[in-house]
Amino acid sequence: MELLSPVWPAASASRPAARRPPTLRGARIALVDDNLDIPFTTHLETLLAERAGAAVRRLVKPSGTAPSPSALIDDAAGCDVAVVGIGL
Amino acid sequence: MDLVSERLNVDDYDDAVELFYRNGWTDGLPVVLPTRRRVEAMLASVKRDPQESLGAVPPKGGAATLEKLAINAVMGGCLPEHFPVVIAALEALMDPAHNLNGVLQTTHMCVSLIIVNGPAARRLGFNARDGVFGNGYRANAAVGRAVRLALWNLGGAFPWDTDKSTLSHPGEYAFCIAEEEEDNPWRPLHVERGCPDGSDAVTVFACEGPHSVFCYGTPEEMLHVLADSMCALGNNNVHVLGQTLVTLNPLNAEEFARRGWSKADVRQYLWEHARRSLRDVRACGVVHEQFREMERDAGRYPRRYDVDNPTTRVPVTATPEDIHIVVAGGRSYFAAVLPGWGGFGGFAVTRRIAWSS
Numbered sequence: 001m002e003l004l005s006p007v008w009p010a011a012s013a014s015r016p017a018a019r020r021p022p023t024l025r026g027a028r029i030a031l032v033d034d035n036l037d038i039p040f041t042t043h044l045e046t047l048l049a050e051r052a053g054a055a056v057r058r059l060v061k062p063s064g065t066a067p068s069p070s071a072l073i074d075d076a077a078g079c080d081v082a083v084v085g086i087g088l
Numbered sequence: 089m090d091l092v093s094e095r096l097n098v099d100d101y102d103d104a105v106e107l108f109y110r111n112g113w114t115d116g117l118p119v120v121l122p123t124r125r126r127v128e129a130m131l132a133s134v135k136r137d138p139q140e141s142l143g144a145v146p147p148k149g150g151a152a153t154l155e156k157l158a159i160n161a162v163m164g165g166c167l168p169e170h171f172p173v174v175i176a177a178l179e180a181l182m183d184p185a186h187n188l189n190g191v192l193q194t195t196h197m198c199v200s201l202i203i204v205n206g207p208a209a210r211r212l213g214f215n216a217r218d219g220v221f222g223n224g225y226r227a228n229a230a231v232g233r234a235v236r237l238a239l240w241n242l243g244g245a246f247p248w249d250t251d252k253s254t255l256s257h258p259g260e261y262a263f264c265i266a267e268e269e270e271d272n273p274w275r276p277l278h279v280e281r282g283c284p285d286g287s288d289a290v291t292v293f294a295c296e297g298p299h300s301v302f303c304y305g306t307p308e309e310m311l312h313v314l315a316d317s318m319c320a321l322g323n324n325n326v327h328v329l330g331q332t333l334v335t336l337n338p339l340n341a342e343e344f345a346r347r348g349w350s351k352a353d354v355r356q357y358l359w360e361h362a363r364r365s366l367r368d369v370r371a372c373g374v375v376h377e378q379f380r381e382m383e384r385d386a387g388r389y390p391r392r393y394d395v396d397n398p399t400t401r402v403p404v405t406a407t408p409e410d411i412h413i414v415v416a417g418g419r420s421y422f423a424a425v426l427p428g429w430g431g432f433g434g435f436a437v438t439r440r441i442a443w444s445s
Contacts, residue, residue, distance in 0.1 A: 003104060004122045005094040006113050006159045006241040008150045037378075038385040064386075065190035065432040067146065 021080055025053035030076035032084045034064035041086060054081075089128045091138060091155055108163075113241055115233070115261055119163035130158035133168035134175065135444040142175070143182045146189035147250050150242030152178055157238055164234030164262075169212060170227060172441050174234045176290040177202045177264075180439040181235070187433025191294045192245040195252045196324060198294040198429040199259040201333070202232060203414060204266040205278035206288030208441060214266035217338075218418035221265060221298050232262030257297040265416055271338040272415040273345035280351070281438040288441040293412060294434025295333050295426035296323070303340055304421035307347050310340060311357050317425045318362035318404050318411075324430030325404035326364055327376045328383050329390075331435050332404055333426040334358065337417035351413055359408035363401040370398065388431050412436055 021027050029048055033041045041058075048054045057079055059072050068076075068084075076082040098104040104121050108114045120126070131138050131154060138155035145152050154175070161174050181188050181200055191200055204214050204227075215225035223229065245251040269276045278289035301317045303310045318325070318332060325332045336344075336354075344354055369376060383389040394400045404427075405411055417424075428434050 001098050001100065001104060001121070002124060003096040003098060004091065004124060004127050004155075004159050005096055006122065006156065006163060006237070007111075008156070008242070009094065035386045036382050038382070063187065063190070063433065065194065066184070066187045067189050 024048070024081070027054050027081055028079040029054040029056050030079040030082040031056050031058045032068060032072070032076060032082065033058050033060045034086060035061050036064035037086065044083070044086070089131060089138065091124070091127065093155060093159060112246070114163070115236060115240055117261070119237070120165050122159040122162040126162045127155070127158045129168045130161050130166065130171045131155065133171045133444065134442075142178050145182070145239060145243035146245070147193060148244035150244065152182070152238065152242055156242055157234075160238040160241055161230075161234040164232075164237050165226065165230035166234045167226075167230070170231050170234070172443055173204060173208070173212070173231050173290060174238070176439045176441040177231070177235050177292060178238060180290055180292040180437040181239075183437040183439075185433075185435050186292060186294070186437045187435070188239075188243075190433045191429065192239065192243060193250050193252055194429060194432065195254045196429050196432075197253055197255045197257050197296055198434050199257060199263050200235075200292045200294045200434065201259065201426065202235060202264040203277060203291040203293070204231070204264065204288075205269065205276050205283070205291065206441065207286065208288040208443075209266035209269070214264075216266035216268040216416050217271075220335075220416040221424070228264045228266070229262050232259075232264030235264070236260060236262060259297060265414075267414050268338050268416050271342075271419070273341055274351040274415065277412065277414050278438055281436070283438065283440055288443070289438050290441060291436055291438040293331065293333055293428065293436040295428050298335065298424035298426050301423045301425055302421060303336070303423035307344050307349050307354075310343070310423070311354065311361065314423060314425065315358050315361040318358060318427070319364050321364065321368060321372055323404075323427035324432075325427045326369060326402075327372075328379050328430035328432065329388075329404065329406050329410070330430040330432065331410040331412060331428045333412045333414065333428065335414050335416050335424040335426065337420055337423060338415055339419040339421070340423055341415045352408075355408045355411050355413060358411055359403055359405065362404045365398065366395065366400045366402060367398040369402065383431055
């Protein structure tokens, strides 16, 4: 009996993790603001800039419960480090 | 017919059923086996390219090609004539307004309900009357399950993995109703939402399971109990607005209409009266308050409500139009309310059903 598979073959490609930057001082950090806890995100932005000396680029998602738009992901990918989620 | 899916060679029915269990390709129930003949019959009903994709199903992004949808529709028990309804439901679910990615992975229990409208609902045997949310009707069960299996096998949000639903509800197996349009004094849902009279359409809306409302008497008496049920503390609408669904049975609707109430009148009354004071809401604890503040900070909670005043009575939706009303069920004294996910998404989306000529 021949049947058809209901799924796509599992993606097998895996990429090695990027190397950690030696310091955050002067690093370009993308801070993805999930538009949920705005005061907390602002506090984190301040800490990263003032305490760590990073150049923070805050990228605001339209919704905290939907994926980031591709333009936002491209923006974040252009930075040295990205904070892509904040747990509540 | 040029199909690209991997071929699975099995010895017999029992082996095939177990293969689907072993690979995690089913929802916990046995499936109808997707033979090439059955899948081709499904695809023949729409006369479209089997490799046409409706998009990447979140969260894992499997392409919702018509071929893969047809395979899952066979597994769910669909007949070929059901397949255009499955496709319309997937198109609606994939609309960004529904936020399927969030619906499939939230800790909330919402599941996307499929509501079928139009003459096709009766023609295809969808149940819109007694026991409408229950079992016993192939069209409701098979279309509902086909959609869930497609989300399962292409989207891959599984419990204990990325589906974080704390409790979920039985609609995860199949959650599909039709609206009763003949024994209904009002315009059907899809026409209210912009489809032509006499057209066929599917509306999706992510919500809790139906909560029974003993709803009988004068319009004011019915509205009194409906409004109270809609604003029970703990449902997400009370805390973060969004959309909600009310299902009235045909006798309820007839009584409203007989007394001169339009559906818009009912909706307006419910919006004005399904409210809780912030004092009540605050008694639920600080987390609820934090969510309300988060929504306000993000601009999603209307600023016209003074959220610092404990006597402010907050509605369950931002506008009356966010209260959806469907007529379905037996002629009796029970209605149902189905609160939504809140302001986070799961919003109603309607798509016409495309029939091949």
